[in-house]
Amino acid sequence: MATVTAQQQKWLLKKFHTLCSRLSMDADMKLALISGYGVESSKDLTNAELLELCDKLNEIANPEDAKLDKMRKRVIAAIGGWLRMIGKEKEGIGYIKGVACQAAKVDNFNKISLEWLTTIYNMFLRKQRDAKSVNEVAGKIAYEARFGTDNNLLN
16 A cells, blocks of 8 residues: 555656646656756655646746736735734634635635736735825824824824
């Protein structure tokens, strides 16, 4: 019976060779690629190295997927930043993805198009920037109300 690690390596090797084929790489090109890891055969690569190689090859083969992945991460960070700003920093990734899905009116985070991801990202960055500006002005007004008017404070 094969271990989980051996099964994972088998799957990663298959993925590696599939990606190399899709990129029309010949045996010499594959050898040049893996020799950078100090091995002569792809079977000698660790699972971590295979995963790294597969990720790099996938970015080359599917640049649109890489754009989507990067924008998904940005959306998660932007929504997470806004949630921290409003005091909901304990909400998890599921909640953040749910907020994004509601904004895009879809039921699955991975179904959100690049255009919607960009819109949601910009919207939550704008919400953070607006909230900071409002908080600054409100703080100055509260200070004036409590300690008196300073003509230079709001100007």
